[in-house]
Amino acid sequence: MVRTVNEAAHTQRRNAILDAAEHAVITKGYEQMAIADILNDLQISSGAFYHYFDSKPALLLALVERMGDEIEQVVLPIVHDPEPGALEKLQRFFAALDQWKFTHKRLILAYLPVWYGDENAIVRNKLYKARIKRLAPWLEEIIQQGSRTGVFTAPYPDQTARLIISLLEDIGYAATELLLAEKLSPEDMQRLQRILFAATDALERLLGAPSGCLQPASLEGLEQWVTTQADS
Structure with a gap:
């Protein structure tokens, strides 16, 4: 006791x-x-x-790990829900991630400048490996379900899950570069939207999923992130 x-x-x-x-x-x-x-x-x-x-970097690492724990509580019920099909689960999975990020957007935007700085490359790499370890099994479970029911045609669910996380990581780099710019032009906004459209297309191809089944972020949604960054 x-x-x-x-x-x-x-x-x-x-x-x-x-x-x-x-x-x-x-x-x-x-x-x-x-x-x-x-x-x-x-x-x-x-x-x-x-x-x-x-140390201060250890504190940063713990903060990000706690964010991961919070995200886990949001997405695990979706992964383990026996009712929805794989495609609906995947859509809900990404929607839940997007909603969590948007709810915590001020915190995330505050992290971005330091998180993607060269001085934190080692910590960032550790957490990337941690995300692979945590997220890949969840995605693999959904992909396997989709493969069994014919929704997806990915022959290697485990590796497909890892590739999806790597793709999301790369999107993070590309989006952060634009979000941290002092001022975004309309062309920059269009470029950011193209990045997300291309990433969505790549996700569908990795999964062997129907074209257009995943919804990329809207321009209006991206503008809300940019507005928050400008006001912070």
Whole structure:
């Protein structure tokens, strides 16, 4: 019983630090955020902070991992739902991801400048491998279901799942380059939309799915991201 209480208190304190860090990232930006800001916000000692995180990059890594845990809670019920067909599951899977990102867009936009910086390449690579480990089995399960029912024709579901995640990673690089620009022209917006249309087409081809079955992001949706970035 004592151990259970201690573990709960440990988790609560760790989450409190992450909550404070997340707020600081959104309001100040990761580069401007200092560990002292978190200490002052929570009225804790530096020793208490370093008991949970040994550095600022470790704190960033934990924040992104927590985002992954939250996304998992959103998409796993979709993956394991026995009722929908594979195509509907995949559509709901991507829609849930998009909705989660849009709900947390200020946090995501605050991460982008540092996340895609060269100085965080090692951390980014670690998390890419973690995403493969976490996401690939879920996608593989949906792809296998689609292959059994004839909706998809991908002969290697496991590798197709990995390729989809790699494609999404590449889209992230391309989209971030444009979203972080000081000012986007109408041509840049059209370029961003073409990237997403091309990615959607590539996803359908990887799956051997019917053309047009996946819905790319609309120009209006992209403009909402750009507006948020300009106002932040």
